[in-house]
Amino acid sequence: MHQDLHQNLRLLCSYYKSIAEVCRRLGINRPQFNRYLSGQHKPSPNTLRRICEFFGVDEQDILLPHGQFQRVVDVRPKPGDQPNQEDSSLQEHLDWLDQGARGDVDIYLGYYYEYYQSMSAPGKVLQNLVCLERRGQRVVFQRTERMRATTNEPPCHNRYQGIAYLLTDRLFLVDYETLNRHEITQTILFPSFRNRVTRLTGLKIGVSDNSERMPCCARVLYEYLGQSVVVRKALANCGLHDLDSGQIDASIRDAVRNDMAPDEYLFRARH
Template sequence: MQDDFVANLRLLCGYYPSIAEVCRRLHINRSQFNRYLSGRYRPRHAALQRICALFGVEEHELYLPQAEFRTLVQVGRDVRAAAFEPPAEWPSALLARGQEGMARYLGCYFEYYRSMSRPGQVIRTLVCLETREQGTVYQRTERMQVRPGTRPCHNRYHGLAFRLADRIFLVDYETLNGNEVTQTILFPSFQSQVHRLTGLKLGVADNSERMPSCVRVVYERLDEKMSVRRALEKCGLLSPDAPELDAELHDRLRNDIDPGEQHFRARH
């Protein structure tokens, strides 16, 4: 019977010049690592964390069927290889102008909004913005557990961010399944430190209905001391009374319409 963990680990090692280079980066003895590659031993928790951090995968993904894992890894590499190359239709002047003032927003955020596919619940995702030659790019990762006791499923979005006329625009596409494009528009922050950003998000419910939906959204800047792995562990669905949701978050995430309003509007 095929050992998917071993096959997946070997696949990841194939992206490096040698096993010796992988061991050097992992700070793992070569003979010990060979035992992992042979299937004789499984890495303990600390070693497994280093392996996942080096290769940019999550622990549960290493146990996926090899064909599924190969597709997941190849999609990720194709996206990185493309370096978020903007489509030819994006005017270069717009890309350049949209980067003015974006440096202060680089970093990682928790994104909160009322779930489009799980009514009554709040979803918390991880958004990481960084600068590349093409401009400000980001990855948005959704982590959802469909049923208690099951492994969480993931959606990964890659996109471009712009600041135009005192609004921040984020446009991304889902890279694992290729089934969605979303747009988010945020108010910028005029405080000395960026803490929370509010706005609107337009997307499609991730269920069989695939209903186009618009929700109020909050971006909350992460403490720089929090690792990406720890942040991902905190992502997922939250009940409305979860202690992580303070009164201010509750107020900003309400999807109500005031009397006399003719449109669903963001609230600063």
């Protein structure tokens, strides 16, 4: 019974180190899977779907006569090789970016306050702490949000991890939220044209951190703090502020206003 199916399964399994590895990754116990391999039983429709998704083949293909199935599988990437090929491709893209990035990005290493109008709390300015540092050949960063639900509750911290590249004359930062992993943001900044880094301005794109999850774009300002800070004290200044709050310098408030001039047809960053 199910002669072609069990032979086709054996062929697919041959691309992996062992039957035990396939069973472990599929979440199917070995005795049951052995019955499929021997042709004693045919998997249920749900189990067959899981098997096909794991091996990367179509349900109609796995039921083909064995000789035909061999010819089909022979010209496709081998199931066991796919993760390595994907990893290699990703590494190749990162290597290309490394080669194209400017080496003088080190002048931007250190701590910053980040200011922009909150995407989830309209009319508020969000102040975060950002740290750029070198790890091997790359510059990585952590962005920390300090949020407080009510005045009676202790603040919670949202952390974002990312990578930074100085490409030609713009500084690109891409990060993701590490707790729930449900958001990626990109920030593009003008570099500093002075000997000493003080402030960087640009644009940030992301989604609002609420049930609406609205894609948003906002002007952003990075205020340089130095190579080292007392992190606890720096974080104590972070959080949501009213747009007219005295805790935020007037020049910073002006820099993060999201207005558009009559002759502007795209939302643009401003120096």
